[in-house]
Amino acid sequence: MTENNRQFDDLDRHVSDRLRQDLRGLFEPPGTVPARADKIILDQALQRLAQPRPLIIRLRWAAGIAAAAAVVTVGVSLYQGPNHQSSIVNHQSVAVGRADVDANGRVDILDAFQLARSIETRGPVAPQWDLNGDGRIDKDDVNLVALAAVHLDKGA
Amino acid sequence: MKAKVIGLLVTLSIVAPLLAGASGRMSKEPVEGRVRFAPVHVYLDSGDKPLAAYQFELRARAGQIKIVGVEGGAHPAFQEAPYYDPAALMNDRIIIAAFNTGRDLPHGRTRIATIHLQILGDAEPQYELKLIVAADPDGQKIPADLNLQTGESK
Numbered sequence: 661m662t663e664n665n666r667q668f669d670d671l672d673r674h675v676s677d678r679l680r681q682d683l684r685g686l687f688e689p690p691g692t693v694p695a696r697a698d699k700i701i702l703d704q705a706l707q708r709l710a711q712p713r714p715l716i717i718r719l720r721w722a723a724g725i726a727a728a729a730a731v732v733t734v735g736v737s738l739y740q741g742p743n744h745q746s747s748i749v750n751h752q753s754v755a756v757g758r759a760d761v762d763a764n765g766r767v768d769i770l771d772a773f774q775l776a777r778s779i780e781t782r783g784p785v786a787p788q789w790d791l792n793g794d795g796r797i798d799k800d801d802v803n804l805v806a807l808a809a810v811h812l813d814k815g816a
Numbered sequence: 817m818k819a820k821v822i823g824l825l826v827t828l829s830i831v832a833p834l835l836a837g838a839s840g841r842m843s844k845e846p847v848e849g850r851v852r853f854a855p856v857h858v859y860l861d862s863g864d865k866p867l868a869a870y871q872f873e874l875r876a877r878a879g880q881i882k883i884v885g886v887e888g889g890a891h892p893a894f895q896e897a898p899y900y901d902p903a904a905l906m907n908d909r910i911i912i913a914a915f916n917t918g919r920d921l922p923h924g925r926t927r928i929a930t931i932h933l934q935i936l937g938d939a940e941p942q943y944e945l946k947l948i949v950a951a952d953p954d955g956q957k958i959p960a961d962l963n964l965q966t967g968e969s970k
Binding site for chain 1: 903907913
């Protein structure tokens with residue numbers, strides 16, 4: 661504490677009656693609240709708080725249920741396991757039906773091999789072998805047939 | 817009271833999927849044990865016939881593996897990475913295939929692919945190897961023997 665502040669701790673310092681009276685007038689509360697008024701206010705407050713608030717309760721329930729549903733959805737999507745497939749595989753799975761080039765009822769690497777040989781030798785090609793639908797039958801279609809052959813959904 | 821019920825519901829919703837996921841993983845993963853990486857070399861013997869196309873399937877019969885990569889074979893005709901489903905990566909089963917329409921093709925026993933694996937746990941995995949098809953340059957199926965070799969040496 662500095663020397664200048666010490667004057668505020670001096671309790672015996674003389675204060676005139678007039679100043680004391682003025683200060684009291686300035687800072688004293690303007691009278692007391694009657695006990696009856698206090699009780700009325702308290703009763704009204706309790707009565708209001710005791711009333712059910714259906715809208716707020718409903719909102720709370722709705723928020724809780726929504727949060728729970730969101731958490732369940734996120735949890736399920738996170739723990740579904742490694743079931744991801746690349747877009748090329750999805751594309752290829754759509755074309756699996758047409759990938760049976762040799763028409764023996766199953767798709768294997770020999771279908772891709774036969775299609776590749778047909779393209780190289782300029783042999784006969786069927787329109788349905790345009791697996792990617794780009795209007796040409798080329799190496800991209802061969803790749804799609806080969807990818808269909810090694811797709812893991814086969815023979816699981 | 818109702819706030820507690822909501823809190824309980826939310827907690828259950830968080831904990832239940834976590835527990836379900838954990839139990840699902842625990843059945844696949846070892847509780848303890850090391851993780852190591854090892855290659856598996858796959859050889860095909862087509863005898864005196866030239867090999868123009870092949871397709872096989874490999875899966876783990878015992879032990880826990882994850883496929884992390886696939887590379888081509890020894891002969892120039894099959895040196896490029898073969899075809900496989902990308903979904904096989906980090907899985908324990910894969911179908912691999914390749915073909916070559918050229919005339920320079922391997923005969924006899926040749927390494928057709930190498931599969932890189934992550935092996936979980938100390939147990940040595942047991943593999944099941946199934947030849948789906950092997951063919952000559954005319955696309956005709958040929959008999960062939962398929963086997964594998966583990967270890968770094970090819």
